[in-house]
Amino acid sequence: MHFLNNPHKRNITNINLIPGVLQWTRFESKGIPINIFTPYLSGRVDDKENDVEAMNSITNAVLTCRDEHVIINGDLNINTINPSNGRDKEWCWLFNLLQLTEYKTNNKTYIRRQQNRITTSRLDHIFVSKDIKVIKEELLPPLTSNDHIPFYIDIEFKSHLNWRSYIGKKKREEMIKEINTSNANTFQELNAEIQNNIAKYGTKVDRLGGSIISSIFKGKIRKLENKIMGKLEDPNVGLDEISELQTILKETHIQSCKEIKEQLTDKYNNSHASHMYQFDRKLHSKEIIWKELPFGEQEILDYFSKKFTTSNQTPTFMPSPSTITSGPRDIGRISYRDVKETIKRMKSNTPGQDEISLDIIKGLKLEKLALIVEEFNKCLTQGDIPQEWKHEEGGLGVPSIEEFTDRLNLRTLSLIANSNNKLVQKAFKFGISHTNDNSNNIFIQWMSILQKYNLDFKKNHTKFRLKKVNETNRCFIIHTDGSKLAGKTGMGINIYESGGRLSPCKSLSLRINNEYSNNVAEIGAIITAMKLLPNGTTARIHTDSKVAIDVLSRKYKGNFLPFKTEFFNIQKEKNISVYIIKVKGHEDKENIIVDRLAKDGTERDKIFDIKSLLTNQYLLMKNDIVIFDCKRMTVNRQLKEMHEAIDSNPNFIPNQSWSSINVAYLKSRLSPKTKYQIWRNASNSHIKYTQKKDELNPTCSDCNCPSNLEHYIHECPRLDNQRRYCQNRLTEILDRPECSLSPIQEIPFQYSYVLYFHHSGITFFENEYIDKIPNHNVLKKWPEIQAAISKFIGRAFLIYQIDSKPIYKRSEK
Numbered sequence: 001m002h003f004l005n006n007p008h009k010r011n012i013t014n015i016n017l018i019p020g021v022l023q024w025t026r027f028e029s030k031g032i033p034i035n036i037f038t039p040y041l042s043g044r045v046d047d048k049e050n051d052v053e054a055m056n057s058i059t060n061a062v063l064t065c066r067d068e069h070v071i072i073n074g075d076l077n078i079n080t081i082n083p084s085n086g087r088d089k090e091w092c093w094l095f096n097l098l099q100l101t102e103y104k105t106n107n108k109t110y111i112r113r114q115q116n117r118i119t120t121s122r123l124d125h126i127f128v129s130k131d132i133k134v135i136k137e138e139l140l141p142p143l144t145s146n147d148h149i150p151f152y153i154d155i156e157f158k159s160h161l162n163w164r165s166y167i168g169k170k171k172r173e174e175m176i177k178e179i180n181t182s183n184a185n186t187f188q189e190l191n192a193e194i195q196n197n198i199a200k201y202g203t204k205v206d207r208l209g210g211s212i213i214s215s216i217f218k219g220k221i222r223k224l225e226n227k228i229m230g231k232l233e234d235p236n237v238g239l240d241e242i243s244e245l246q247t248i249l250k251e252t253h254i255q256s257c258k259e260i261k262e263q264l265t266d267k268y269n270n271s272h273a274s275h276m277y278q279f280d281r282k283l284h285s286k287e288i289i290w291k292e293l294p295f296g297e298q299e300i301l302d303y304f305s306k307k308f309t310t311s312n313q314t315p316t317f318m319p320s321p322s323t324i325t326s327g328p329r330d331i332g333r334i335s336y337r338d339v340k341e342t343i344k345r346m347k348s349n350t351p352g353q354d355e356i357s358l359d360i361i362k363g364l365k366l367e368k369l370a371l372i373v374e375e376f377n378k379c380l381t382q383g384d385i386p387q388e389w390k391h392e393e394g395g396l397g398v399p400s401i402e403e404f405t406d407r408l409n410l411r412t413l414s415l416i417a418n419s420n421n422k423l424v425q426k427a428f429k430f431g432i433s434h435t436n437d438n439s440n441n442i443f444i445q446w447m448s449i450l451q452k453y454n455l456d457f458k459k460n461h462t463k464f465r466l467k468k469v470n471e472t473n474r475c476f477i478i479h480t481d482g483s484k485l486a487g488k489t490g491m492g493i494n495i496y497e498s499g500g501r502l503s504p505c506k507s508l509s510l511r512i513n514n515e516y517s518n519n520v521a522e523i524g525a526i527i528t529a530m531k532l533l534p535n536g537t538t539a540r541i542h543t544d545s546k547v548a549i550d551v552l553s554r555k556y557k558g559n560f561l562p563f564k565t566e567f568f569n570i571q572k573e574k575n576i577s578v579y580i581i582k583v584k585g586h587e588d589k590e591n592i593i594v595d596r597l598a599k600d601g602t603e604r605d606k607i608f609d610i611k612s613l614l615t616n617q618y619l620l621m622k623n624d625i626v627i628f629d630c631k632r633m634t635v636n637r638q639l640k641e642m643h644e645a646i647d648s649n650p651n652f653i654p655n656q657s658w659s660s661i662n663v664a665y666l667k668s669r670l671s672p673k674t675k676y677q678i679w680r681n682a683s684n685s686h687i688k689y690t691q692k693k694d695e696l697n698p699t700c701s702d703c704n705c706p707s708n709l710e711h712y713i714h715e716c717p718r719l720d721n722q723r724r725y726c727q728n729r730l731t732e733i734l735d736r737p738e739c740s741l742s743p744i745q746e747i748p749f750q751y752s753y754v755l756y757f758h759h760s761g762i763t764f765f766e767n768e769y770i771d772k773i774p775n776h777n778v779l780k781k782w783p784e785i786q787a788a789i790s791k792f793i794g795r796a797f798l799i800y801q802i803d804s805k806p807i808y809k810r811s812e813k
Contacts, residue, residue, distance in 0.1 A: 017057040021050050024061055033068045034157070037061065043077030043087065051087065055094055062098050069157050072100060072127040075148070080125060100127040103134040109149045116235045124148070132157045141228040143246050145239065149232075167202050175201045176363035187375035190368055191354075198355050217256035224249045334376045339369065341802070403638040406449050410620060410630045413446045413457065417618035418565065427782035442783045453637065456621045462611040468532050469506045473497040476505075476539040478529045479590040482521025483598035489516050490601025491525040491608070492594035495532065506532060509601040510608040515625045520610065521598065523548045523563045527613045530570045530578060538577045544585030552580060559628045562614045698804040707803070710743050712796040713759050719796055726792035730757065733781045733788065741789070757785065759793060 012027040025036045039054055041047065062070055076091060080102055083089045095102070108120035128134060135154040142149055167175065175197045184190040228245050231237040343361060351357040364372075416428050431443040450457055469476070475498035483490050488511065495506040508528070512521060522545035533539055543549065551560045552567045571578060583591050611619065611626060620627040627633055700707040702718045712719055723741070730739035734755065742756040 017061065018050065018053055022054050022057055032157070033065075035061070035065050035068055035070045037070070037072045037074070039072065039074040039076055041076055055090070059094065059098070062100075068129075069132055070098075070100065070129040071132065071155075073124070073153075075123050076125050077123050078125065095127050099130055101130070102127050103137065103153070105137050107137060107139055107151065109139070109151055110147055111149060111232055112147050113235065113239075118233060118235050120233075124151075126153060128155070139229070141225045141246070141249065142232075143250055145243065167198070171201045172359060172363075176360060179360070180363070180365045180368060184368065184371070187371045190371050194356055194360060195354065198360075202355070215256040215259045217252050217259065221249065221252055221256060224252060334373060334380065336366075336370060336373050337802075339373050339376070403634045406452070407630045407634045409446055409449050410453075410455075410634075413450075414561070414618065414620060417457070418562075424782075431783070453633065454622060455627065457618060458621075460611050460614055460617055460619045462609055462615070464531050464612040464615065466508070466528070466532060468534060469495055470534075473499075473505075474534075474537050475499075476533060476537060478539050478541045479594045480522070480525035480529055480541060480543050481585075481591060481594040481598045482518050482523075482525055482545070483595060483602060484518040484521065485599050485602045488514050488602035489518065489521050490598045490604070491521045491528065492597025492599075492601060493525050493529050493532075494590065494594050494597070495529060507597065509597040509604065511601045511604040511606065512608050512610050513625055516610060519545070519547045519560070520628065523551055523560060524610055524613055525594075525598070526552065526580070527563060527566055527570070530567070530574075530576065531613065533574065533576055535574045536576065537574075538579075540579045540581055542581045542583050542588070542590065544583050544588070544591050546582065549580055549582055559630070562617050562619065562626070562628070565617060566614050698800065701803050707800075709797060709800050710759070712800050713793065714741065714743050716796075716799070718799060719792075722792055722795050726788055729788040730755075730785060733784045741792075757789060759789065 013025070015024045015026075016022075017024050021040055023038045025038070027034060037058055039058070041051060041054060058072065072095075078088045078091045080088070080092055083092050103126040105122075105126075108122055109124045110121045112119040112121075126134060126137070133156045135156055137151055137153045140150045140152060179190075179193055179197055182190075182193045184193045224245060228242060228249065231242050231245070343358070346358055349358045361369075416424060419425060419428070431441065432447075435441075435443045435447055446457075449455075477496045477498055479494045479496075481492045483492070491508070491510045491512060493506070493508040493510075494504040496504050510525075510528070512524065516524075522543060526541055526543060526548055529541060530539070550556055551558065551563055553564075556564050567578075570576070585591060586595065611621075611624075614626070620630070622633075698707060699705065700711060700716055700718075702716060703711075705711075707716070713723075727738075727740050736755055738754045740754055740756055741759050743759065
């Protein structure tokens with residue numbers, strides 16, 4: 001097997017299934033796999049073994065390709081028009097079984113010259129699968145003495161990609177006007193009218209302009225080709241004369257290709273590309289003066305080679321069965337306003353397979369848009385979506401849903417474990433210690449993902465062992481920096497007593513594990529300096545890291561949350577005040593000094609354990625290294641698995657399309673029992689977000705009264721069905737007579753008929769809920785309780801958000 005090493009062509013393979021008899025070439029055209037089988041069979045009686053082996057190999061290979069495009073093109077030496085012998089009938093039966101259709105043609109592709117006599121026949125055959133259409137076949141003059149005449153075929157194949165029709169602004173206005181004035185009275189008629197107008201006004205554009213590029217050798221090549229083809233059919237012409245013409249034709253083709261390539265390159269560089277894309281042309285013409293550039297030639301070459309190197313991602317997982325049960329029966333209707341708001345939020349004007357762009361939809365009049373709204377509500381009423389709407393193979397799809405879900409689970413695990421709420425903490429400890437009680441809970445998923453990535457997740461008790469500074473002073477000035485040099489990471493810290501800055505009272509040059517980034521070093525240096533300070537002091541910390549300043553702010557919610565948590569915990573526990581000041585890197589004198597300390601730290605042998613800075617926190621770790629960036633870890637693992645699958649089997653073919661895998665996987669993961677991982681913080685986020693918006697006093701469109709989010713949660717009749725479903729779900733989860741939502745925090749009573757939960761999902765009376773509710777059901781079912789409440793709050797928030805937006809009256813013309 002020959003595997004092309006070019007990273008841009010990783011999906012091209014050539015396999016000699018039977019050396020000298022059958023070859024399988026597989027490649028991808030814009031992501032669409034195409035398989036070409038090239039047989040060479042003599043048809044002789046003594047060659048029957050090759051015939052049988054070729055039949056078996058083609059059958060197995062075509063079945064392996066499943067629904068991919070297949071072309072069998074080669075010398076079979078069979079008669080498919082009037083199969084007379086057993087061999088012909090067997091091959092015709094096989095092609096019919098594999099649903100392959102032959103391209104019929106009268107062209108003769110075999111010319112045999114014997115004793116001034118010429119025999120012509122058609123030994124080559126072309127068979128294609130159902131979604132391939134052969135447009136034409138054209139014979140080419142042979143460039144060798146072989147009896148077979150070369151030919152090329154022009155094919156079209158079904159693809160989820162399309163070349164968008166170009167419609168100018170003026171034509172687009174005319175087209176939309178024609179659609180709006182049409183007699184379309186149903187959704188189907190409107191769709192047909194739009195498609196007809198796209199075909200009428202749209203044009204395919206040759207963006208590169210290749211069709212207008214020609215060569216001065218074009219006429220000469222055509223004359224030579226005709227001359228050779230004519231002499232091949234003349235028995236009086238000698239082979240030497242034909243061979244001489246073939247040599248001239250080869251040389252002419254080489255000259256023509258060189259000229260066309262130069263024209264294409266110049267046209268593209270001069271007319272369509274920016275200076276970045278002219279780099280190649282300038283490099284070859286030596287227009288770049290390397291001495292005037294701040295970097296070397298090899299650096300530029302490496303940059304561009306990496307910049308334009310791509311990798312293909314292939315899904316390597318199968319979805320688990322869906323566990324979705326049922327939701328509220330009454331989901332309402334889609335209104336004209338809903339559709340208008342959705343269209344308004346849409347950004348991309350790129351069309352899909354139907355070539356209908358957003359501009360066309362936005363241009364539809366009210367009566368035409370109403371047909372679309374009516375069709376949407378029809379789908380809701382009948383509970384069915386047309387098959388053609390579901391089948392969409394275009395676009396980028398959702399890449400790596402498995403990786404995204406794993407990352408989401410790991411993120412949620414860290415947030416829940418380090419929550420400040422005592423009830424959440426106890427629920428987490430209870431769930432982790434009872435993972436064997438229920439095979440369908442979120443804690444089981446978390447444990448399986450930790451095992452999948454070989455991660456440790458435990459509370460950190462590593463002690464900070466560096467000696468603190470002298471307690472004689474209450475004000476300090478600190479300079480910190482981090483460095484990543486030759487794959488090693490270091491931290492530099494200088495601490496000065498305020499008022500006397502001749503020399504630092506504490507100077508540190510520390511090395512941390514090589515796996516940590518420069519950002520970890522810069523943030524870690526600040527936290528280390530704070531831990532060195534005496535209690536009740538004030539410090540000004542100078543750093544050149546904007547990332548560190550952003551991480552140690554109240555609003556930060558990114559990967560370095562453990563550092564942010566420790567930053568504010570230290571200030572509270574040690575009663576210190578810290579002010580972080582941004583300085584210019586490598587310009588500030590003190591920053592230059594600590595930068596040197598950080599670089600010196602990379603050369604030290606002893607490793608400072610970064611975990612000692614993150615005390616009493618649950619940390620994700622691998623090989624005793626804290627994992628801050630879960631995305632990098634999960635994506636790298638996904639890519640590694642994909643490449644291993646391709647390397648071990650270059651013809652790896654997923655059994656399902658991207659879209660079907662994604663939808664099935666999402667359905668299986670986003671069940672009511674596992675929505676906790678997504679909706680855990682949804683209710684609180686909604687409520688905090690609406691605190692300022694409530695000042696606008698939105699009017700409830702159903703009740704016609706000023707309202708806020710709590711109105712929709714507890715009072716608005718529009719959400720009665722969803723509210724009832726949420727309360728019934730809580731009752732079902734806890735197996736109690738009745739559960740309800742409350743706008744106030746209430747203390748639960750052991751013998752109360754109704755159990756109330758606050759709509760935020762969080763309660764201030766955690767001990768009462770744990771002690772007074774029998775069998776600790778609240779702890780066991782805490783994730784499911786959160787999911788049910790958060791789902792309803794999300795629905796209420798959606799209605800609140802719609803009513804909060806101003807209504808603009810449509811102007812009548």
